Amino acid sequence: xxxxxxxxxxxxxxxxxxxxxxxxxxxxxxxxxxxxxxxxxxxxxxxxxxxxxxxxxxxxxxxxxxxxxxxxxxxxxxxxxxxxxxxxxxxxxxxxxxxxxxxxxxxxxxxxxxxxxxxxxxxxxxxxxxxxxxxxxxxxxxxxxxxxxxxxxxxxxxxxxxxxxxxxxxxxxxxxxxxxxxxxxxxxxxxxxxxxxxxxxxxxxxxxxxxxxxxxxxxxxxxxxxxxxxxxxxxxxxxxxxxxxxxxxxxxxxxxxxxxxxxxxxxxxxxxxxxxxxxxxxxxxxxxxxxxxxxxxxxxxxxxxxxxxxxxxxxxxxxxxxxxxxxxxxxxxxxxxxxxxxxxxxxxxxxxxxxxxxxxxxxxxxxxxxxxxxxxxxxxxxxxxxxxxxxxxxxxxxxxxxxxxxxxxxxxxxxxxxxxxxxxxxxxxxxxxxxxxxxxxxxxxxxxxxxxxxxxxxxxxxxxxxxxxxxxxxxxxxxxxxxxxxxxxxxxxxxxxxxxxxxxxxxxxxxxxxxxxxxxxxx
Ligand SMILES: Cc1cc2nc3c(=O)[nH]c(=O)nc-3n(C[C@H](O)[C@H](O)[C@H](O)COP(=O)(O)OP(=O)(O)OC[C@H]3O[C@@H](n4cnc5c(N)ncnc54)[C@H](O)[C@@H]3O)c2cc1C
Numbered sequence: 001x002x003x004x005x006x007x008x009x010x011x012x013x014x015x016x017x018x019x020x021x022x023x024x025x026x027x028x029x030x031x032x033x034x035x036x037x038x039x040x041x042x043x044x045x046x047x048x049x050x051x052x053x054x055x056x057x058x059x060x061x062x063x064x065x066x067x068x069x070x071x072x073x074x075x076x077x078x079x080x081x082x083x084x085x086x087x088x089x090x091x092x093x094x095x096x097x098x099x100x101x102x103x104x105x106x107x108x109x110x111x112x113x114x115x116x117x118x119x120x121x122x123x124x125x126x127x128x129x130x131x132x133x134x135x136x137x138x139x140x141x142x143x144x145x146x147x148x149x150x151x152x153x154x155x156x157x158x159x160x161x162x163x164x165x166x167x168x169x170x171x172x173x174x175x176x177x178x179x180x181x182x183x184x185x186x187x188x189x190x191x192x193x194x195x196x197x198x199x200x201x202x203x204x205x206x207x208x209x210x211x212x213x214x215x216x217x218x219x220x221x222x223x224x225x226x227x228x229x230x231x232x233x234x235x236x237x238x239x240x241x242x243x244x245x246x247x248x249x250x251x252x253x254x255x256x257x258x259x260x261x262x263x264x265x266x267x268x269x270x271x272x273x274x275x276x277x278x279x280x281x282x283x284x285x286x287x288x289x290x291x292x293x294x295x296x297x298x299x300x301x302x303x304x305x306x307x308x309x310x311x312x313x314x315x316x317x318x319x320x321x322x323x324x325x326x327x328x329x330x331x332x333x334x335x336x337x338x339x340x341x342x343x344x345x346x347x348x349x350x351x352x353x354x355x356x357x358x359x360x361x362x363x364x365x366x367x368x369x370x371x372x373x374x375x376x377x378x379x380x381x382x383x384x385x386x387x388x389x390x391x392x393x394x395x396x397x398x399x400x401x402x403x404x405x406x407x408x409x410x411x412x413x414x415x416x417x418x419x420x421x422x423x424x425x426x427x428x429x430x431x432x433x434x435x436x437x438x439x440x441x442x443x444x445x446x447x448x449x450x451x452x453x454x455x456x457x458x459x460x461x462x463x464x465x466x467x468x469x470x471x472x473x474x475x476x477x478x479x480x481x482x483x484x485x486x487x488x489x490x491x492x493x494x495x496x497x498x499x500x501x502x503x504x505x506x507x508x509x510x511x512x513x514x515x516x517x518x519x520x521x522x523x
Pocket of ligand 1: 010036042044050154202256351388392
């Protein structure tokens with residue numbers, strides 16, 4: 001057993017900024033960050049467009065950013081949370097710069113981009129690789145902090161709470177988190193890391209669908225293990241589909257064509273060159289993501305085409321190359337010249353607006369368990385996230401959660417009594433799975449089902465059918481889980497099955513279409 005003051009699960013913007021903050025203020029605290037792949041592998045690393053923050057006070061105001069966020073969220077956001085995040089934004093952004101992150105400037109002034117749903121230019125960015133630059137700077141700062149230890153390839157299987165005590169009835173108002181069971185993938189041993197405070201910062205769950213812009217780590221693990229420990233999870237019906245991922249014949253992670261490209265003037269066209277966005281929204285290409293994604297989905301259904309085109313041919317080439325070098329290169333690698341050809345794009349699962357319920361300090365419904373970032377329902381996004389608000393959310397909530405954690409560590413009023421009754425991880429009687437083919441078969445079935453039945457446009461019949469299929473897959477996974485020695489792939493499958501159930505059940509409970517959620521029977 002390893003003991004820490006603070007256990008952080010995840011090394012994206014949320015986990016790293018939280019850990020750095022505590023480390024700066026409490027150099028004596030022992031902080032362990034576990035992460036299931038390379039340190040930098042995260043949704044954060046792939047963020048392109050940038051971070052939404054009010055910096056140009058001559059043209060922009062907090063109120064405009066608040067209004068844009070509320071409009072995108074279809075009014076389902078918590079206004080007091082939106083206000084807090086927007087108003088804290090500039091301070092947290094300054095800290096990010098102080099930690100060594102570089103943002104694009106011209107003549108000493110920040111260059112500000114515009115994305116769908118924003119009424120002003122307010123996106124600070126580093127070319128089209130903003131996330132990679134943020135991840136680099138944060139990892140460097142964390143690695144240089146004496147009291148932060150980062151453990152890559154440490155896969156968290158489950159939280160340690162009273163739900164592991166055999167025969168214990170759970171009093172949902174009184175569950176305590178004591179750390180986590182973690183599989184060290186190098187030694188293949190399960191470690192128990194106990195901590196006074198645990199932070200879940202495990203990001204999204206894009207791989208519950210067939211096509212997603214998310215990297216392979218995004219399997220909703222944190223949300224699933226919090227739900228299993230009876231923590232509150234909500235708003236899972238609001239999964240945002242990004243309108244413009246680069247079309248590919250191969251399923252899996254799709255390359256994103258940032259919204260900022262449309263912000264700079266790219267137009268959507270059918271394969272035959274006909275524009276169509278005017279039919280759907282007066283803001284056309286700059287309408288919010290749910291509207292643009294549904295419009296593309298609808299046009300693809302009408303025409304039977306596998307993609308629509310993004311037309312950059314009239315854009316300023318020099319400016320494009322300066323702002324989007326990575327996107328330009330990726331297109332060339334795929335044999336597409338954005339200045340001669342339409343870029344083939346499709347909507348893909350992108351951002352989970354719901355998740356683990358937290359308060360303004362990132363506290364979950366489980367004692368001593370915090371959650372920050374894409375794995376949460378913090379109240380910021382409501383029914384749909386405004387573009388580039390998520391990196392900001394990670395920073396603001398990372399800060400608040402760190403401040404509350406420090407307060408709790410100072411008080412030092414922790415009770416580890418129940419921990420004694422929690423058993424060690426037991427693999428007795430279990431066997432290695434002979435074939436991983438069963439895991440990949442069930443994962444594919446789940447992704448197919450979610451993509452066909454619980455996608456951009458849902459219906460009552462499709463959701464009922466999805467729930468039946470989910471139950472069938474869930475039963476098969478339970479059997480595998482009972483008798484097999486644990487592997488990350490099997491555990492991820494169990495988590496994805498949990499995530500699918502949360503999305504379907506919370507979709508069925510909806511009586512009205514809101515933001516990213518659309519059921520054609522509710523029109
Ligand atoms: C292609 C793309 C472009 C985007 N562009 C933007 C943008 O321009 N602006 C913006 O604001 N947002 C953007 N987003 C969204 C944004 O990147 C994410 O919402 C944000 O980075 C999430 O940060 P996070 O720290 O919460 O999670 P992540 O950055 O996803 O980090 C999650 C961490 O948890 C770890 N983890 C997960 N499960 C386990 C487990 N079981 N055990 C141990 N570790 C685990 C992962 O390995 C990873 O380190 C984009 C997302 C994508 C995919």
